[in-house]
Amino acid sequence: MKVIDSLIPRSGLRVLITAGANGIGLAIAQAFQEAGARVHVCDIDEQALAALPEGITYTNADVSQEADVDRLFEDAAHLGGLDVVVNNAGIAGPTASIEDIDPESWNRTININLNGQYRVANRATPLLRESQGLLINMASVAGRLGFAYRTPYAASKWAIVGFTKSLACELGPEGVRVNAILPGIVRGPRIEKVIADRAAKRGISYAEMEKENLSKVSMRRMVEPTDIAAMALFLSAPGGANISGQALSVCANVETI
Template sequence: MTVVESLTPRHGLRVLITAGANGIGLAIAKAFQEAGARVHVCDIDTQALASLPEGISHTVADVSKEEDVDRLFQDVVSLGGLDVVVNNAGIAGPTAGIDEIDNDAWTRTIDINLNGQYRVAHRATPLLKESQGLLINLASVAGRLGFAYRTPYAASKWAVVGLTKSLAIELGPEGVRVNAILPGIVRGPRIEKVIEDRAVKRGLSYAEMEQENLSKISMRRMVEPSDIASMALFLSAPGGSNVSGQALSVCANVESL
C-alpha cells in the first residue's frame, strides 16, 4: 500500500453520524459518501433531513431521548453493521454567568452533549467490536480551554475528552479505536449566533467580538466544516489505524477563548 492509498478510507464503510443533516455533521456525511461509504445520519431537523443528498439514509432522532436512540439503531440494522460512528450531536447551550444559568439550561446542555454521546456509544459498541471499528466523538477546543460565560458547554466538552480517552483504553484490546476531534471556531450560522450572544454579554459590537475571537487564533482565521470532515476521513483510513485515545484539535491553533 502506498502512502497516498493509506490516506483513503476503504470503500463501502458503514458509517453513522449523529446530527448529520447540518453544519459539521453534514460535511462529514458528504465526505464519507464521496469516499464510497454507506452513510446513515440522524437529526431533529426534518426539513434538513429531507434535503440530504440522495443515497444518505436517515432517522429523525434526538440523542437526549432514549427511545429515539433505540429507534435509530433499529434503522441502522439496514447497514448490516457499523465500521465508523461519529458522535456529532451537540448544542451551544446558554451564554450567561454561572449565577444566571438556570437548572434546565444546564441539564439540557449536559444531556445532549455528554449523555447523548454515552447513549450512542452504549448502543454502537457491540457493532464496533464486531467490525473492529472506529468511534469519533466531537468535542471542542472548549474541551481543553476555559470558556467564560459558556460553562455548561465547556464542562460537557471536557467530559467528552475524558469519555474518549477512557473508552480508548477500555475498547482498544478488542480492536476498537476511539478519538475525539476538537473543532475550533468553525465558520457557519452556529458560530455567528455564539459570537452575537457573547457580544451582547460583553457589551461589544458583533465585529468587535469576532475580531477578538480571531485575535486568539495564531493563524487568525476560522476553520471550515470540510476541515473537520477531512480529519474524520483520515482517522477512518488505513493511515489512521494506530491513532486512538487522542484529542485532535482542528482549530488553526486557538490559544484562548
C-alpha cells in the first residue's frame, strides 16, 4: 500500500456518531459519508435530524437516558455491526463559580458528558471487538488544562481522557483501538454562547472575551469542525492503525484557558 493510500479510510465502514446532526458531529458524519462509509447518528435536535444529508440514518436519542441508548443501538443494527463509534455528545455545562453551581447543573453535565460516553462504550464494545474497530471519545483541551468557572465541564473532559486511556489498555489486546480527540476553540454557535456567557461573568464585552481567548492560542485562530472530522478520518484509515490510547489535541496549540 502506498503511503498516500493509507491516509484514506476504506470504503464501507459502519460508523455510529452521537450528537451527529450539528456542529462537530455533523462535520464528522458528512466526512465519513463522503469517504464511502455507512453512517448512523443520534441527536436530540429533531429539526437538525430531519435536515441530515440523504443516506445518513438517525435516531432521536439522548445519551443521558439508558432507554434512548438502547434504542439507538437497536436502530443502528441495520448496519450489520460497527467499525467506528464516535462518542461526540456533550454539553457546555454552567459558567459560574463553584459555590454558585447547583447540584442539578453539575450532575447533568457529568451525566451527559461522561456517563453518556460510558453508556455508548458499554454497548459498542462487543461490536467493536467483532470488527477490531475504533472508538473515538470527544474530549476537549479543557481535558488537559484548568478552566476557571467551567469546573463541571473540565472535570468531565479530564475524566474522558482517563476513560480513553484505560479502555485502550483494556481492549487493545483484542484489537480494538480507543483514542480521544481534544478540540480547541471550534468555530460555531456553541463557542459563541460559551464566549458570551464567560464575557457576562467577567463583565466585559463579547469582542474582548473572544480576543482574550484567541490570545491564548499560539496560532491566534479558531479551528473548524472539518479539522476535527479530518482527525477522525485519519484515525479510521490504515495510517492510524497503530494509534491507540492517545489524547490528540486539534486546537492550533491552546496554551491556557
